[in-house]
Amino acid sequence: MGDRWRVEVDRSVCIGSGMCVSLSGGGFRQDAAHQAHPVEPETDASEALLAAAEGCPVEAIAIALPATGESVFPPEE
Template sequence: MDGRWTVTVDKRVCVRTGLCAAAAPEEFELDEGGQGRARSQTLPGSELVLEVAESCPIEAIGITDADSGERVFPSPAS
């Protein structure tokens, strides 16, 4: 994978499992309240970031292509 992704964590639905930060600590962290967040608004596109988003139990993580704005996850058909 290449390019840069805009990664967001929906604070309204995040249930604070911490799986994102545990699985990819260089890309995700927990805020003071224990909610996950991306360490940067844009991250390099990678299998790891996609796997973390896919493994979020409530799909609180959204990914879009930073250049085109195209949704990467969840897929547009979801």
């Protein structure tokens, strides 16, 4: 992919399912309240992070290009 991504979790939406932790290959962790956090808020693009965002049951994860703010996920309509 070659891009850098800014990864954010809307904690007001996150239900703590842990799907992002299991799908991301180490890209997310959960705190004591089971809320998800990206391990690195800005990171190299990866299929695993995209799969985690797509697999979030409440769509709490947003991925954007840091330089432009262009949305990677969810896709702009």
